[in-house]
Amino acid sequence: MKLVASLTSPYARKIRVALAEKGLPFSLEVDIPWLAETSVPDYNPLGKVPALVADDGEVWYDSPVIAEYLETLGGATLIPADRLAALPVRQTEALADGITDAAVAAFLESRRPAGQQDSASIERQITKIHRGLAALDRRLVERKGMAGANLGLGDIAAACALGYLDFRFASLVWRSTHPELAAWAADVLARPSFVSTTPPPA
Ligand SMILES: N[C@@H](CCC(=O)N[C@@H](CS)C(=O)NCC(=O)O)C(=O)O
Incomplete structure (x- = not known):
């Protein structure tokens, strides 16, 4: 699993914290979406971080959707199942x-x-x-x-x-x-x- 994120994005921080709290392994690809050479649009057509590349190749974006996806992977429960x-x-x-x-x-x-x-x-x-x-x-x-x-x-x-x-x-x-x-x-x-x-x- 790979997280595409900038180190200053508060939305990306939300997901990095969620991953850490859940104890889920991931690699971090630092990318600043404001730079001309950014690759973020390759992952998210909206050109925003965070974007998460799942192990099955699916790419999830917008932090609430990523957070929802993480719940399917186990670890500490951050969103009640009910x-x-x-x-x-x-x-x-x-x-x-x-x-x-x-x-x-x-x-x-x-x-x-x-x-x-x-x-x-x-x-x-x-x-x-x-x-x-x-x-x-x-x-x-x-x-x-x-x-x-x-x-x-x-x-x-x-x-x-x-x-x-x-x-x-x-x-x-x-x-x-x-x-x-x-x-x-x-x-x-x-x-x-x-x-x-x-x-x-x-
Ligand atoms: N609703 C999105 C917001 C993401 C967002 O706006 N990220 C900013 C960084 S803090 C960004 O990538 N901005 C680049 C742009 O708007 O072109 C989320 O929760 O993931």
């Missing part, structure tokens, strides 16, 4: 991925030349991040799709979103406004699966 029980986990994953989507969009906009940046668009994305963090905080308190007895996909996606904020938006200081989320994240981000997938210095 469809109804899986829904809160998937909801937390969607919320966390949405926070990540907003952060990626704001980051990309902020990298445009100063005169070409759309500050209203950046603000709109930052507002989504703040609303998303408040919702994540509530889901943590209510134990909805995260912080159950065992680490699940909701927890992994949430911690990857928070890790990405630390990586790209250190100025956001979410820890002081969300102390419970911060305490929870400190534990999760200290796990070997997260430590070994920390993005390299920007």
